[in-house]
Amino acid sequence: MxxxxxxxxxxxxxxxxxxxxxxxxxxxxxxxxxxxxxxxxxxxxxxxxxxxxxxxxxxxPGLLEWADVGTGPVRGAHVMAGTLYVVSGTSLYSVSSAGAETLIGTIAGSGLVHMADNGAQLCIAAAGVGYILSAGSLTTLADHGISWSVSDVGFIDSYILWTRAGTGQFFISGLGDATSYDPSDIATAEGSPDNIVGMIIDHREVQFFGSETVEIFYNSGAAAFPFERQGNAFIERGCFDRDSIVKIDNSVNFMGDDRVVYRLTGYQPIRISTHAIEYQLRNVSYARGFAYDQEGHKFYCLDTDNGTFVFDQATGLWHERKSVDLTGWRVNGAVKAYNMVLLTSGQDGKIYRPSLDLNTEDGERIExxxxxxxxxxxxxxxxxxxxxxxxxxxxxxxxxxxxxxxxxxxxxxxxxxxxxxxxxxxxxxxxxxxxxxxxxxxxxxxxxxxxxxxxxxxxxxxxxxxxx
CATH class of the missing domain: 2.60.120.260 (Galactose-binding domain-like)
Structure with a gap:
């Protein structure tokens, strides 16, 4: 039998x-x-x-509150020169190792922000506006002669790179100075006519994710404009949502324009989602990713309006995270700061420490x-x-x-x-x-x-x- x-x-x-x-x-x-x-x-x-x-x-893991910053939700977190910076609600804060916040200035919008730094200056792309924190002063790109709307920001080889919203263009700062710009220092990812959805810096290359393709640029050192397309490194796979693009475990994961989740291996997108996960993603309107490590497990978390789905790179297996009375998980981001893994809240201004020895989520039950x-x-x-x-x-x-x-x-x-x-x-x-x-x-x-x-x-x- x-x-x-x-x-x-x-x-x-x-x-x-x-x-x-x-x-x-x-x-x-x-x-x-x-x-x-x-x-x-x-x-x-x-x-x-x-x-x-x-x-x-x-x-x-359970979630233990480490800090409560601003009114929330937390829209982004970044570490520069050993200090944690957090955008919570419409405000930018620095947060000490004891979890104490210091208000710096106002950041427009309500969605997630993207952040990068050159070691001394912090840059933030939020709601089309580019912000620069330099020597304690918060300014915008418009204050430095650039009126373009921006969608993303990154750092490579002492340059700050910005993507121009709604186009295939990107532009760069002066060398080592995020407040210095020449309007002629602009280029286009033009291997395909699709617009740039987002970018990420990986292995000292700039990956520009379009709606239909991915193009790779590198610093050639050319005098006129230092960034050029990397030979034949052209990926015929687009990106569904900029916020799904995440560096994890020495590579990049993202949700493709076909609503399949991929991991870039070299210049080859390898499918890591399953048919079951793709079924759950078939009608979502957004896909926001983040990653964190815990005891050898490297989690790629993809939050959508149909739930939060997590890929464990240690096993190659998916599972779901769900907070009580929410569609998905209350966490919307992760950052390493002060020798800790910290998880940020998409519901309020709280920042948590995850622990497999804790059996509650900010005091709530875990089902x-x-x-x-x-x-x-x-x-x-x-x-x-x-x-x-x-x-x-x-x-x-x-x-x-x-x-x-x-x-x-x-x-x-x-x-x-x-x-x-x-x-x-x-x-x-x-x-x-x-x-x-x-x-x-x-x-x-x-x-x-x-x-x-x-x-x-x-x-x-x-x-x-x-x-x-």
């Missing part, structure tokens, strides 16, 4: 004890009966060396959801006498004495679900506690949904089903 999504293991007494296939990433796409497995607020970690299982699931792949026999009716989750137990703590894990099941492809049944994950020190459910009835196909909402450590290793 064969079973799908299960592995037969030895048993006694006529029982078929099946090791259920784990859910390792977000796979729910157009058809739930075909693929309904997904992970929300948890992610897979691959075993290194001798481990009990090849993979385990752990809850997404961990695990939807397992369908268990199915060879079209015969089966009886599930028991289902056991092998998880870390005895995880009660000062916040919750007896944390619980919930199970429910669907026998019609995730359309209707059974009542919830809760089991203990063990009070403090009850390390031999078993999370097991019995007398779960008959089925031809079944999907299991597990949930943890209590503020306790969640670490799931494997699943067993007693099916006869």
């Amino acid at each position: 064969g079973y799908r999504a299960c592995q037969l293991v030895p048993a006694t007494g006529g029982a078929l004890v099946l090791k259920a296939k784990p859910a390792l990433q977000y796979s729910e796409g157009r058809s739930k009966p075909w693929s309904g497995s997904k992970l929300v607020n948890c992610f897979a970690e691959r075993a290194d060396g001798d481990k009990r299982e090849d993979f385990a699931l752990m809850a997404a 961990v959801d695990i939807y397992l792949p369908t268990i199915e026999g060879q079209r015969q009716r089966l009886t599930m006498y028991a289902f056991e989750v092998m998880c870390e137990t005895g995880v009660g703590n000062s916040s919750i004495d007896d944390p619980q894990i919930m199970l429910r099941y669907s026998d019609d492809g995730g359309r209707r679900w059974s009542n919830e049944a809760w089991r203990s994950m063990g009070v403090i020190g009850d390390y031999r506690r078993r999370a097991i459910w019995r007398k779960l009835g008959q089925f031809r196909q079944r999907q299991i949904h597990l949930r943890v909402t209590d503020p306790a450590r969640t670490f799931v290793m494997s699943y067993y089903a007693d099916i006869r």
